[in-house]
Amino acid sequence: MYFVKVYVTYKDSVLDPQGEAVKGAVHRLGYDEIEEVRIGKYFEIKVAKSDRPVEGMIEEICDQLLANVNMETYRYEIQTMEEV
Numbered sequence: 001m002y003f004v005k006v007y008v009t010y011k012d013s014v015l016d017p018q019g020e021a022v023k024g025a026v027h028r029l030g031y032d033e034i035e036e037v038r039i040g041k042y043f044e045i046k047v048a049k050s051d052r053p054v055e056g057m058i059e060e061i062c063d064q065l066l067a068n069v070n071m072e073t074y075r076y077e078i079q080t081m082e083e084v
Contacts (some may be wrong), residue, residue, distance in 0.1 A: 001081040002047040002054050008067045008074045009040035041066070046081070054078055 010016045018039040026034045043066060047054050058076050067074045 001049060003079045003081050004043075004045040004047060004054070004058055004076055005079075006043040006045065006058065006062060006066060006074060006076040007040060008043070008062070008072050009038050010071060011073050014071045 010019075016038050019037040022039065023034060023037040026037065045058070045061075047057065055078065058078070062074045062076070063069055
């Protein structure tokens with residue numbers, strides 16, 4: 001079994017309005033050193049072993065469902081889980 005962590009964020013060229021709102025709030029709290037805040041999505045996926053490569057499945061899921069590839073980018077980490 002695999003444990004996959006997927007991180008989806010806006011591309012650098014896309015304005016992140018939520019991130020800008022949080023940055024403004026952080027500045028109002030007095031943390032003027034904060035230069036940028038980016039908001040994203042995080043997914044945890046457990047994948048059973050199969051004949052299909054897990055990387056290919058995760059790429060397809062991200063491209064088709066989890067990320068809007070026109071505006072967002074994603075990265076993922078795959079860990080092997082020891083079955084009990």
